[in-house]
Amino acid sequence: MSHALKTDNSEGLIRDKALWMRRRALQMVFDKQLGHLGGDFSAIDILATLYFGVLRYDPARPDWADRDRFVMSKGHATGALYTALSAAGYFPEDWLDTYMAHHSKLNGHPNRQYLPGVETNTGPLGHGFPVALGIAIAGQITGAGYRTYVLTGDGEQQEGSNWEAAMTAGHRKVKNLTLIIDRNRLQQGAGTEETAGLDPLDDKYRAFGWEVAEISGHDYGQLLDTLGTPVGSREKPLCVIANTVKGKGVSFMENLTKWHHGVPNAEQFAQAMKELV
């Protein structure tokens, strides 16, 4: 069975799932005292929208050849990815309790050989996009109907491999590929624009032969409309610049580099849980 196509109730469903994912990711990171909450929280609304309103997949058949693909290029945000895969039914919720535990399948960065639903291993930045491009080209060659989505960080866009992939995708008009950039404007140590500026990102992708949409990465309506655009309606690959807030949902984590890989103490955990309702 395919899952997750858009219905009239999609926005409410996605909102509920995203809230659950934020709370669950927070719990995992708090329990393990390790993780990347800032980047989890900026991406969760995007992942919730994909898994509960856009992607066609069947968690019972993770190797279904015609499934839509989602590649999590920003592999450090496993709090977002693992909660999404669990919510989508790929594995039982209690596996989340083993996050980064000894010999756990829930490694700090995703491993496709450990977990169903993971399309490729990521962690080093700048890998997911070329792999997703290859997946999309395979679909183009075979005429398969699946769509391929890849999410990168914005700091991640500094890796040259992204621009090599962007060039190939634009050149080959790989229109079944959607690149989503989590544009939270922060990387590990500072803002993107004070480190190695990316703006204007939209013009860059247009110049590389892409269609570009700039939306809010926290607005379910905009996310559903943009990510759900039929492939047939365009001639080029689609780049979605999703403007987000790093740490979104917890007031004291929002827009601060220290929450890139900061972990909450007991008091902060309680406060954050209070806000995530």
Next chain:
Amino acid sequence: MPVAAAETALRLDCRVAWAETLESLAEADERIVVVVNDSVGSSNLGGFKQKFPDRTINVGIAEQNMVGVAAGLANGGRVPFVSAASCFLTARAMEQLKADVAYAGFNVKLVGQSSGIAYGELGATHHSIEDFAWLRALGPITLIAPCDAWETAEAIKWAAAHEGPVYLRLSRMKVPTLDLPGRSFTAGKAELQRPGSDVTLIANGTTVHLALSAAEMLAGEGVSARVLNMHTITPLDTDAVIAAARETGAIVTVEEALDRGGLGGAVAECTSASHPVPVQRVGFPGFMPTGSIESLFKEFGLSPAGIASAARIAMRRKGN
């Protein structure tokens, strides 16, 4: 005894010694610059950046660019210290290391931070256990893994004064400072940490203090284990290795790295050519499962007990 000192000493994160030494070298030598990949904080270079903003080149998350830029800075008369997580510095920029640094012979200092399995649970992509093997294949790069804060500082001073490419493999793991009267650091020259005649334990980096504890354990069984701190893999101190083979007849190598192609590989190549003796290699077999540093060290025998057991096997194989 060095061992007692090792066990009681305060454990230090060598990134402090790294940053302090580099800052003081940079005060005296204006040619020194750093090149980083969004790694100012993780490299403990916040102070350097504050003091020398114009000499801090943060290229963003772009390791190939980072190493190429460093080669260019060397061409322009600067002395670049590239500082990045060793997993990305080596794996991502391998061709730049080969062509732009080793083959072109530029005076670039490569500082691999958080090497080995220091990133623990973050997994195999973030572990840097292949770096010894990869960089050993690039001859002209001097390859040094300091074992403590003191040696980290000495190795950085040596690298700054040396004309030619150097890879310094640093760790964020807290290690004891080893105490030896009149200690001095010479690249390419092994440090005898403990004399012994039955077996030689050859270690580097974060594993030297573990080898010393193993030697102490073995002493309790009447086994006299020599301990060599082989901080430099390239060029290897072949004299010390051959003497160990001749005088003790069995060798154990210990490294926080793959169990092939690195220190163990270098030692085995040397002994097999000059004075074949049993060599047991303690290290990691390949991509590591999820786990903390402590649990993985234990599981894969990077512990006093694991090293002592490898020593017993090596001794048993003597003359077979």
